[in-house]
Amino acid sequence: MKRTGTRFRPRLARDDYDVIVIGSGIGGLTAAALLSKLGKRVCVLEQHYTAGGYTHSYEREGYEWDVGVHYIGEVHKPWSVIRRVFDVISDGKIEWAPMDAHYDRIVIGDKTYDYVAGREAFKAEIKRHFPDEAAAIDRYVDLLSEVSARVPRFFAGQAMPRALGMLYARLRRMWLPAYFFQSTREVLEGLTSNQELIGVLTAQWGDYGLPPAKAAFVMHAMVAKHYITGGNYPVGGATKISEHIIPLIEAAGGHVFTYAGVDKILVENGRAVGVRMHKDGVEIRAPQIVSCAGLVPTYTRLLDSQVASEHGLLAPLKQVELSAATLCLYAGFKGSAAELGLPKTNYWVYPGHDHDRNIDRFMSGQSGDMPLIYISFPSAKDPAWDAQYPHKATVEIVAPTQPQWFAQWKGSTWGKRGAEYEAFKAQLTEQLLDTLYRHHPQLREALDFCELATPLSTEWFQWNEQGEIYGIDHTVQRFDQHWIHSQTPIKGLYLTGADTVTAGVGGALMAGVLTATRMLGWRGYQVGGLLKNWKSAPGGDARSEVAGAEG
Incomplete structure (x- = not known):
């Protein structure tokens, strides 16, 4: 099994942590790493056998698969924020390898369309299929850039004190375009009547x-803009x-720590002061607690129900819904990708x-056709794969x-469901x-090996409610x-991860x-300093130069 992190033992835990982070998804690890760089002692607690959340990999029968990092955009641009x-x-130690120029292939019925890397190349390829829709395609791509440029203003309230951030969120309709508050279909039907396009x-x-x-256009636009210059994959998986x-x-x-499931967040006199572990009820304390376990699991499972109710955390949950659950088939083949x-x-x-119709018919039982089947070839994307797993894909x-x-x-x-x-899994496979x-x-x-993960697998390993993969x-x-x-x-209690911003890595x-940034209070500017002053050293090595990050 691929493992990162240290298996939890009470004797290994310190008694002077500054921060405890529940969950080692990329949001939790990012917050932990940034706080660590600014002098904080951070304890990350992961209930799984390996750290990383949806960025981890797993091994079975001599093969290895990612569980969520199928591709990442913009990391090929050294100046990009991500x-x-x-x-x-x-x-600077994570390396990235580019995918094919046609990073996504769209198959609709018997027709095929490619998403090609680069704004102009993308537009040209789509126009090849829809020559009468050139103006709509141009405007669509421009909208993606417009949304991207304004996204920092859309989410800025997350870094502000809670009361100010909530007020900011209420007022942002005043200075952001209407399409930030419309569905994807509403916005696109304002550009074209061509439903195929x-x-x-x-x-x-x-x-x-x-x-x-059903999707917010701001979510769609962020994803589309993220990938429009191409997809990338981490070298080594x-x-x-x-x-x-x-x-x-x-x-x-x-x-x-791994194998470190948290039972409850400890709250005393209205302040989060630590956590109680599932195993043996061991308590670990720190002045700041961060949950990367998801909004709903945090408020309904990690907090005592009376505490959650007293702070008004349960009633608002009726205003959000859990995201989609999925099947994921992991397959291994004899022979290299080449x-x-x-x-x-x-x-x-x-x-x-x-x-929309595909989903409705599938969910209502009117159609047995899966509304979407996504296929990824991770061993082909990773240039380091063949050295570790020769003649396998x-x-x-x-x-x-x-x-x-x-x-x-x-x-x-898990593994004992009868x-x-x-038999049901075999049918779906x-x-x-x-x-x-x-x-x-x-x-x-x-085909040499395959294994199907169901929503129950996702619940078991990712500790969510009903196998949802994108939080709310x-x-x-x-x-x-x-x-x-x-x-x-x-x-003293904070949230991080997809539920506070958006889905995806x-x-x-x-x-x-x-x-x-929010946890540091008035010193939050130091996070910006870390990012602004990062430089790659000559020869490919990397160093972090932080101006004014101490004190």
Whole structure:
């Protein structure tokens, strides 16, 4: 098994931590690393056997797969904010490899469309399919840049004191364009009446879990802009992300513990003062607590119900919904990616261009066609793969599903759910493999191993409510919930991760930045100093030069 972090033992824990972070997703690790760089002793507690959240990898039968890092945009640009954050929290040690120029291939029925890296190349390719829609395509790409330029203002309240941040969120409609508060379908139908084009332009909806009529356009635009100059993959696989972040936390006197499930956040006299562990009820204390476990699990499971109710945390949860649950098939094949002819391109396969209708028919049981099947080829994307796993290749297939299909096994132990469960998984596995073989028939005879993860697997390993992979849904209403903030009403308790900003590695990463900034109070400017003053040293080495970060 791929593992990062140190297995928890009470005797290893210190009694003088400045901060405890619950959960080692990229938001939690980012906040922990930034605070560590600014002199804090941070303890990160992860209930899984390995750190990293959705950025971890796992091994089985001589293969390795990522579980969430299928591709990341903008890190190939050294000046981009996301690249700077990654460089600062890893001391520049995370390397990135570019995918194919056509990073996403959209398959709708019997038609294929490519997303090609670069604004002009992207537009040219889409115009090739829709020559009469050139003006709409140009305006669409311009809108992506406009949203991207204003996103810092949209989320700025997360770094402010809670009361001020909530007021800021209420007032931002006054200085942000209307499209920040509309659905993706509303905005795109303002550009074109061509429904097929809308279906093509919104084909990455699986990256945030909602089809056009339900998704907030700001969420869609951030994802589309994030990838429009191309996709990248971490050299050595997703596990390299946590491998290079954890040493920074440890160097500052902190720890990243695995097998470290938290039972409750301890609150005394209205202030969070520590955590009680699942195992043996051991208590660890610190003046600041950060939860990267998700908004709903934090308020409903980590906090005592009376405490949560007294601080008004439960009633507002009715205003948000949990995001999509998925199936994920991890498959291993005999032969290298080159030998098998595998691309560095993701495939997005749809039964038709109307994503909203596809979802509605699937969820209502009117259609057995999966509304989306996403196929990724991680071993082809990683230039370091062949040296570690010669003559082997991996594929991952992801598709939305319905949690209620698995209700009869809810609460059961992973790996011990019985023959009926395994038979149901086998049926779903065949459906996913059939789609893969339609596009890469050469893989049929090369299959060596496959394993299907269901929403129950996600619940078991990621400690969420019903297998949701993106926290709370990214609807227009979600982004209008002013009470969602990195600072909670409980003194000393903070949130980070996707639920405070957006889904995806980039969104959770920036949530870590904003949470760390808020926790530092008036010294929050020091986080900006870390990012602003990062420089790559001659010869490819990296160093962090921080102006005025002490004191």
